[in-house]
Amino acid sequence: MGDIASLDLRRYLRGGSHSAGVWAALIALIIFSLLRYENFGGAYNISSFLNYNAMFIVISVGMCFVILTGGIDLSVGSVAAFTSVVAAYLSPYGMQVALPGAVLSGLAIGALNAFFVVAMRIPPFIATLATMLGAKGGALVISGAQTISVDWGSNFTRLGMGKVWDIFPWTAIITAVVVVALWIVLERTSLGRTTLAIGGGEDAATMMGLNVRRAKCFVYMLSGACAGLAGVFLASGFGAGQPLEGIGWELSAIASVVVGGTLLTGGMGSVLATVAGALLLGLVFNILNFENGRGVISLSAYWQMVIRGAFLLAVILLQSRLSRTTQKELS
Amino acid sequence: MTDLIEMTGIGKSFAGVAALRDASLSIRPGEVHAIIGQNGAGKSTLIKILTGVYRRDAGVVRMSGHDLAIAGPREAQDAGIATIYQELSLVPLRSVTENVIMGYEPRSRLGLIDWKAAHARTRQILTRFGVDIDVTLPLGRYSTAIQQLVVIARAVSLNARLVIMDEATSSLDDQEIETLFSVVRGLKDDGVAVLYISHFLDELYRICDRVTVMRDGRTVATHDVAGTTKLGLITEMLGRDAGEIQAAGLTALSGGTSEPGRTLLQADGLRTRTGLRGIALDIRQGEIVGLGGLLGSGRTEAARALFGLDPLTGGAVHHHDGVALDSPAKAIAQRIGFLTEDRKVDGIIPHLSVRENITLAILPKLRKAGAIDRLRERQIAQHYITALQIKTAGMEQPIRELSGGNQQKVLLARWLALDPEILILDEPTRGVDVGAKFEIQSIIRDQVAKGLAVLLISSEFEELVEGADRIVVLQDGRSVAELHNPGVTQDALINAIAHHHDKGAAA
């Protein structure tokens, strides 16, 4: 029976690159939009698109690392909400304090996840579901369930509202730096390769003498830190810490990771394709906004949730055959 | 000369149950050393203590005369002990290179992994084993044999002084085993010691220098292989009298002289996506039909296709009732049973009791007003526990607490409870101890005498040759020959497989 599973796996592996589709779809949608919407290529749309999606790209990349190990992090949305409040409180001290402070607070929650998963051996989805709850509670407690306005006098808001050459928001530039750094980590360091090996077979990775525990701690802390950074973007972009934001973000992040060709069961995937996946999902909403503006369709904000779900549904149905194959192989 | 590894007085208990008491092992540099013993004799526990997976409760481990304290796989590797586990210890989704150099990657000046150097080094290492493949592709794309060689290559590249092979050949075909053995001989020539664990005694005589026999957590003896006999080793493993074993024969399937009855099932030109490319066979009442062939020849796949587990892409299965067998449920409704090869994965439901495991396949028959007829269920369970002499604290004991042989008997009971017409047995005695093996074989023989038809898959040629009335020989997913008993010898079977194999040339 092992033979059959490995046959399937072999066929799957022969299929070549699994991220080609997302790039093709992304380019096709961009061309479509450029032709259809006059303002699509304008500086305003580009910079607001990048600014808004920067936080989703950041959490998606963090999520990508977690999923590569075969885990999942459901807490990212709550963590971002929590750190946005932290960032708002720290904003009077300026960006140089608020940014690292919020990222560190996200990292701390990630470390808690890592502790639950690695040391206490609690299944990742339960552990991160609990921290999702905990972070939400924490955000509400420290904010008193109110949005917390940032200090407009400090340089903090420049982060979310300032632009380079009037088109690239600072958030997008920071995101790009993070993405490149993490891309190098995944492709060119033993920590990154261990992350991949864990998803491909945790026991085998242990037997090879790889430091599995360290890598697992790393991915959850990374995901927490990424969510922390997203919280900073959230607070600086909207001018306030938002304790009630972040609902459904984990869904967007998982969808972006999966559409980028990363196997939900781990072991295979890429940082750059995840970014493409996040951009694709963002583009879908961008297009819907344009259509709304043209009066072609009229969708309330509540549809966002439904569409996110539908997007993930479409993606996983496409990938279901693949993930089924690997589940069989790795079980 | 100092021994490379010297383990003495090793003791280890799990939750108060002693797995090892006063076990010992000594391995000389550059020798191929075998450990044999029944399941539960303590072989794997001893090895896991050596490789740092478990911590010992008592005893001393020395390597080249120095005390050795290993706390994990990584430290074992660094000390020069490499292990090739039964379940391949590699990552099929990742590239060949990563599987070889992972943990010891060449770095560029910036401290990042230098992939060019890594690929080159991997190619160089593999060349030594006569393997020339694209190392950038995922390992999962290659055959099991290549994967196995890659693991060994990794071990050797880490300057191992001892390579432990745990059931390394169990998923290889003859040719691949030959390659593996030449690699082992090569290691030996380089002064690397090999610790070899295998259920196949024949292999011992082919490559091992010395053998350590274990029983009940103790080391019974260590011999030069050249001075032993197979019967002598089995005697030591079992702790039973040699004459007794000889009288019983090595398999209890033999001795049936039944006349086959009408044809129950007939298959023609079976093709599947799982690799069958033309299988024809028929099964008649009261006979044992063996499926012979190497691993990968399509034996299990043929059984799965007959049982309705894998869809056919060509050919047809004719059941004597004219029913299409396209799902296990339908096959079971036609009183066909399938005792699978992998007990843990495809057989037992660990949390459920012995009773619930026995009656699993006959649930539809126990239906009484939507509920389970509990009285009848208990009667049936008790009947089979008695009839098959299943050693259990009671029918309510969870099956996971039973020994391997008794679990296998419960699974056999599951299918016998169906009052089967046809029973497919895939490696029915693999991984069970010799005593249980005899019992299982004689139960099967009894049932066949009563009219049961059996399709038998076995990697032990002895079991096939002595047990089957007919042997259908498979090769590359095709049925290529049929041998009839009496008169089939192991040599004849091997010839049939080998002969067609040469002609096939596709290997």
Added chain:
Amino acid sequence: MSDPTMIHSRFDPARHGALIALVVILAFNLIVTPNFFQAQTLFVNISQMATIAIVAMGMTLVIATGGIDLSVGAVMALAGALAPLIFLSDFAQANPGLGLAASIVVPVLVALFCGVFNGMLVSCFGVQPIVATLILFISGRGLAQVLTNGNLQTFSNPAFSYLGTGRVLGLPFQGWLVLAIAVVLTWVVTRSIFGRQLLAVGGNERAARMSGLPVRRVKIGAYVICSGLAGLAGLIVVAINSASDAARIGNLMELDAIAAAVVGGTLLQGGRAPIFGAILGAVIIQLVKYTLLANGIADEVALIAKAAIIIAAVYLQQGWKE
């Protein structure tokens, strides 16, 4: 007669630990919480506990198959949003009897359909349960809000409100409902063919398939029952409040339900389904909430306490397994 799915004669920390926890919480409340030993307190706790227990029993079945259902809260919202829409419609105003029936039957049917959706994704498309049910977890609530346009629906419909405020023999109606459902489900799990199949599928799916069990049907069945019970719970919440807010109904219920199931002794790996354990778990979760609330501790802190309970319960379970 010992039945492995219900009562273990051996010590089982997951189960006895929960009983001890219950005793400790009760003792604490009797000493510390003002007015704890009163009928009113009992009624409030029973009616609050009932929704958790109903959902947790369904969750227990899903977890027994080795799955998880994150969408229960969203399904509650969907059912809870639909019911007032129906009995406030012109049709129902004209035919009160029929309207009332439809306002209970239709939401439950929609909930059952959600279960089919989840079950199909898991069993036919092989999607991991977490991800499969995450879709409705988000979209289900989104749909509920789309349906109501995000508005709070308030109403006064005594017949419908009986679901949440009625009394039978002096005790809240939904308490009796919990008991009835528990008895039925216990029978299903321990005596019926479906129950045995459920435990077998959860215990070892491949072996169950090899033994001819209808694995897909069994799994879909578990998700359908779970969603159906969630829908019912949604109706009860709406009935208690005489108001429906799609954003709030069943919010974070998946956590309560999972916590209750795990505290009650359900193994996350599947293969065991202690129904009354789930009720015990629900009682504990509710009492913890009540204890914090009654002693003036903010709702938000209760979230953190709940998170801690989940982690502790799963951790104890892991320890016991090893």
